[in-house]
Amino acid sequence: xxxxxxxxxxxxxxxxxxxxxxxxxxxxxxxxxxxxxxxxxxxxxxxxxxxxxxxxxxxxxxxxxxxxxxxxxxxxxxxxxxxxxxxxxxxxxxxxxxxxxxxxxxxxxxxxxx
Amino acid sequence: xxxxxxxxxxxxxxxxxxxxxxxxxxxxxxxxxxxxxxxxxxxxxxxxxxxxxxxxxxxxxxxxxxxxxxxxxxxxxxxxxxxxxxxxxxxxxxxxxxxxxxxxxxxxxxxx
Numbered sequence: 001x002x003x004x005x006x007x008x009x010x011x012x013x014x015x016x017x018x019x020x021x022x023x024x025x026x027x028x029x030x031x032x033x034x035x036x037x038x039x040x041x042x043x044x045x046x047x048x049x050x051x052x053x054x055x056x057x058x059x060x061x062x063x064x065x066x067x068x069x070x071x072x073x074x075x076x077x078x079x080x081x082x083x084x085x086x087x088x089x090x091x092x093x094x095x096x097x098x099x100x101x102x103x104x105x106x107x108x109x110x111x112x113x114x
Numbered sequence: 115x116x117x118x119x120x121x122x123x124x125x126x127x128x129x130x131x132x133x134x135x136x137x138x139x140x141x142x143x144x145x146x147x148x149x150x151x152x153x154x155x156x157x158x159x160x161x162x163x164x165x166x167x168x169x170x171x172x173x174x175x176x177x178x179x180x181x182x183x184x185x186x187x188x189x190x191x192x193x194x195x196x197x198x199x200x201x202x203x204x205x206x207x208x209x210x211x212x213x214x215x216x217x218x219x220x221x222x223x224x225x226x
Binding site: 031 | 159208216
């Protein structure tokens, strides 16, 4: 299965600022996914990022707040813009598995907005 | 609406006893079903998945899951629990080419 390097692992940010999260995959993948896990809750899909096209956002998530880049088949970034304390969550990227494997997840970015 | 339910927020088991973590789903068609585990301050680790075929799926760390189409359930099981199995477990379904829908998670606590 693919290996994902996600950075940063955690950060504490001031409200009103932005944070960019990076995910690097050790193999080429067509689709990458970004999820949010709010404190004590489950994971919710933010958007699907395909190389060469705009990301597709789920209901409740907008590009102005969560812009995504996908410059090539191994890399993607998610920016959390104009942050507020409500954005404090764990953000994870994911790529599809192959064969008997499931989707692979990055180790997550634990964001705290103060 | 499509959904996944894990009816138990927490499951407590004594070490050496069998464990079951329940999952039911409401998704149209024939979804793929997954179990993931999340240890504190770590990402999600894949345990197993069901696509088609044998209703009993064997996965990592001695876990297995039983698919029941008539009950739309996919319960996670292990014959003998270990203290190190204590973690947060998520059931998930994939019905739209990659869009995973997760249950709310079940905290498994295994006591010595």
